Amino acid sequence: MNSTASERQPLIQSLAAQPGAAAGAVIPPAETKQPTKLGPLEITRSTRYGILAGIWAATFLSSLNTTLVATLLPSISSEFNKSHQAHWLGTAYLLATCTFTPLYGRLCNVMGRRGANQTAVFFAALGTIACGLSGNMETLIAARFLGGLGGGGIFTTATIITSDMYSLRSRGLTQGISSVFNSLGMGLGGPLGGYISDRFGWRWAFLIQLPLFVISFILTSINLHYVTPGKGKSARDVLKRIDYGGSFTLLGSVLSILIFLSNHFSEEQPWSSPAVFVPVILAIVFAVAFVVFELCIAPEPVLAPRLLKERIPVLVGMSNFLVATCNFTVMYNFPTWFQTVLLTSASEAGAHLIPNGVSISLGSLFAGWIMHQTGRYKRLNLIFGLFPFVAAILISLMREDSPPAQLWLSIIPLGFGNAVVLQTMLIALLAHLPESSMAVGTGFGQLFRGIGQVGGVAISAAVFQSVLTSELRKRITGIGSEEMITNIRHSATLVARLPPDLQRAARDSYAISLRVVFLMAAGSTFLAYIVRLPIPDKPLERTRPRSTSYGAVSSAHSAPTHANETESSIDNDGPHASDDDEDAIPPLRTRGPRPRRLSTYESSDGGMDLESDTIGGSARADSHR
Structure with a gap:
């Protein structure tokens, strides 16, 4: 007696194998059967959650490293006596993230989802370990740049993988949950860095991250094996298209x-x-x-020129730049205010960033949930887009005698508002782009956001140092004043050890310099709000059609009607099954346009699809063949 049909076995084939089946029914030989390979929409819930846990663990660490040095700057720069170069620890990481993030979209095509993600995790982990072992400021800056090479790739590959598994509307909620980990890492970077620095030394703030990187690598190795359809281009062709x-x-x-x-x-x-x-x-x-x-x-430019002629991508790009500038201006200078004006410890200064981390997480989740429920985003922008401006003004008004409520809670509207804005802008961008421009449009928006992050740290550092020098020269004069001013600028922790008269001058100078920086952040976020006003609302799609499982297809059954209909099946665990396999039924082809597949990194010309017929999601050779 033949075995009964399994849950995924084609019903017609199973009936044909039973006694009394119609004459002429073809039963494929048992030895040619291969396991059906599942697409991103067919994988089990536990597998999907395993994938998400792996990529979100890495996302948390990548976000953590963007703000980790905010409270470590005084300790690190004082140890190396190079406080005036401390901003490079932030800009080096963000510069690498900004520059190399777009390349990971292509690497996903060549190496596969899993291979690209794990490459990013490897570089991020290597750079983080190198930071903890650095012996001078120059080596530490180089290690931060190396970590940024992987950090940006983690964000990109996580976005691609999430887009594979969820529809645009469902992705609003899923991306909201993802942003909780992103925001939690960004919000906890400062407090955690300050706490570890005070108790164990700043190096352990980097070294302690290694176990989580290992866990992320293991989870994606076990679970990330789904199949994605491609266009049949070779790895060499894809590599040639990298800009x-x-x-x-x-x-x-x-x-x-x-x-x-x-x-x-x-x-x-x-x-x-x-x-x-x-x-x-x-x-x-x-x-x-x-x-x-x-x-x-x-052939596939990082900054697509044609999108510069389209209103929505340009407005979203400008908004992303200004929002990121505001966000990183505040986050990299907020702890410094407490350490140099109130003379608190690094851990206490970092603790003042905890409300921001919580508010960012809640804002991301809130925006994703609202968009999932209503399918709208503009009202969210209009209401919560002004929150960061209010927060920046409140922060600029902080004084040494300000009440605790102002010192602890002023930053909350900044995190919540910016989280809502970035979430809604991502969805607005995707909703206004056709399938052929979704991938390049997303990269377009991310590029402006990355440049804004670099600018927020670098420009604010330049403004801060310029104003600080001017204010110190107004207050400190006489013999040896220039040397003292240089020492104060190069070592922020020196302020707490100065004689009372010099300490007063240094604290006042730092307070005025940081107030200018915070007002600059307020202006940036207000301009971002004005820029976003013309972006219209648009209903979001509720569902995405579920695809069939992408398994090996018999050549007899899958011969295309036209040459341009040929597609390859790209596997996260290996290449195509053999042409003799007949275990899977090829998807039916219908005339007319293809159903829209809402993957962030897909374009109609195959530029962002998985293009190779032998390289899949992990680019691993099929060891079972």
């Missing part, structure tokens, strides 16, 4: 600007110095080269 020139020139341009800001404002070198005017010239040259690459050379 190497655009990425390099973008890196060169932004890095040159950062060097200029550091040399002119932090190092106080004059315009006539080659260390100042040469970076300016290089920044212009690299910027022009970047435009040339994007307009004329790159």
Whole structure:
């Protein structure tokens, strides 16, 4: 007696195998059968949750590292006596994230979902370990850049994987939950860094992360094996489409600007110095080269020129830049206020960021839930988009004698409002783009957000150092004043050890400098609110059609009617099954346009699909064949 049909076995084939089946029924030989390979919508709930746990653990750590150094800066810079260079610890990480994040969309096509994600996790873990073992400021900055190479990839691959498994409307809620881990890491980075630094030393703030990186790697290795359809392009063809020139020139341009800001404002070198005017010239040259690459050379440009002609992507990009500038301006300078004006410890200064972390998590979850329930996003933006402006003004008004409620709660509207804005802007961008532009449009918005993060740290550091130097020179004069001013600028922890008269001058100078920085953040977020006003509301799709399982297809049954209909089945665990397999029924083809597959990183020209017929989600060779 033949076995009965399994849950996933085709019913017609099972009936044909029973006694009395119709004559001429073809029963494929048992040895040609391969296990059905499941698509991202067919995997079990436990597998999906295992995938999410793995990518969210890495997302948490990546977010943690973006703000971890905010409370470590005084300890690290004082140990190396280079407080004026401390901002590089933030900008190096964010610069790498901004520049290399777009490349991971392509790596997902070449290496597969799992391979690209685990590559990002590897670089992030390696950079984090190197930070903990660094012996000087230069090595630490380089290690932060290495960690940023992986940190940005973690965000990108997590977004792609989440988009595979959920529809656009459901993704609003799922991305909201994902942003809880993202926001929790970003919010806890400062407090956790300060706590560990005070008790165990700043190096352990990096080294203690290693176990979570290992857990993330193991979870994705076990669970991330679903199949994604592709276009049949080879890995070489995909690699050729990566915008190497655009990425390099973008890196060169932004890095040159950062060097200029550091040399002119932090190092106080004059315009006539080659260390100042040469970076300016290089920044212009690299910027022009970047435009040339994007307009004329790159087959898949990092910054899609055609989107610069479309209103919604441009407005979203501008908003992302200004919101990120505000967010990182406050988060990298808020703990410094408590350490230099109130003279608190690093752990206490970091603890004042905890309300921000909680509010960011709640704001992300709230925005995702509301969009999932209503299918709308504009009203959320109009109401909560002003919260960060109010918060920045409240923060700028803080004084040494301010009540505890103002010191602890002023930052809450900033985190909640920015979380809502970033969530709604992502969904608004996707809702207004056709399938052919979803991938490049998402990268477009993320690029502006990344540049805003770098700018928030670098520009605020330049403004802060410039105002601080001016204020210190007003208050500290006489013999040896310049040396004392330099020492105060280079070591923030020195303020607490100064004689009373000098300490008063230093605290007042820091307070005024930081107030200017916070007002700059307020202006940035207010401009972002104005920019977002013209973005219209649009109903979100409720569901995405469920696809069939992508297994091996018999060549006799899957021969396409037209050459351009040929598709490959890309597997997260290996290449195609053999052409002799007949265990899976090929998906039916209908005339007319393909159903829209709401994956963030997919385009109609195959540029962001998984293109290889032998490389899948993990790019691992099928060891069972």
